[in-house]
Amino acid sequence: MKLAIQVNEGPYQHQASDSAYHFTKAALEKGHEVFRVFFYHDGVLNSTRLTTPPQDDRHIVNRWTELAEQHDLDLVVCVAAAQRRGIVDDGEAERNGKDATNIAPKFRISGLGQLVEAAIQSDRLVVFGD
């Protein structure tokens, strides 16, 4: 089955990102295709590489990056939601005159059309949120 995943909540505050990660990992290991993981609302905060959890805790951001590296996952962060919440890549830094970037490897910032396209292209859209 071809799946699209939507993550609507930030890391650590809420279970949504953990559940989405475990679901996505399990689906991939079962041989399903994940067309895209789309991060929206506070879910965009899952993509900052500046995240520094305590050493004995899971690293939610790095975990997504590693899963993407293993499975060539498409991790897309909504641009409008990212701009509001200070998630910045090279392109956004240049466009908006910011002095730094913070996007983690394997994540990319793009538009809401990517979510709609994923919903159209996939057999199921699975939403993780509050």
Added chain:
Amino acid sequence: MSEVKNFMYLNRRAPYGTIYAWESLEVVLIGAAFDQKVSLMFVDDGVYQLVKGSDTSTSDMKNFMPTYRTLGDYGVRHMYVDQASLAARGLTADDLIQVEWEDWETEEEIDNIVEVVDADSVAKLMSESDVVFSF
């Protein structure tokens, strides 16, 4: 992309207090470009999104109520409201805004695409949807 799907945007939150309602609207507006069959469903505190006469002038929030009135121009064909959610909050259909819809090609007009539906219809409409965006 020739395939047309039944999209449902499920709105469960009050319009202000959290950003869910506004960012849900942003998906609806962008999604219009994809020419899918689009309906919105309002349940729980989401019904407050359509209550008329909202005034944000003292809360420093942008009032996005006018955006709902334009949704007919963004390909939205139905805006369903859960009857039980309305009743639980002391609201009736009279408290809700009306949203007009017009097909520019056929000139077909509908005065109001906002429709109050019962729980069975909510479940049926949801199960008939190919995609449910939950906000």
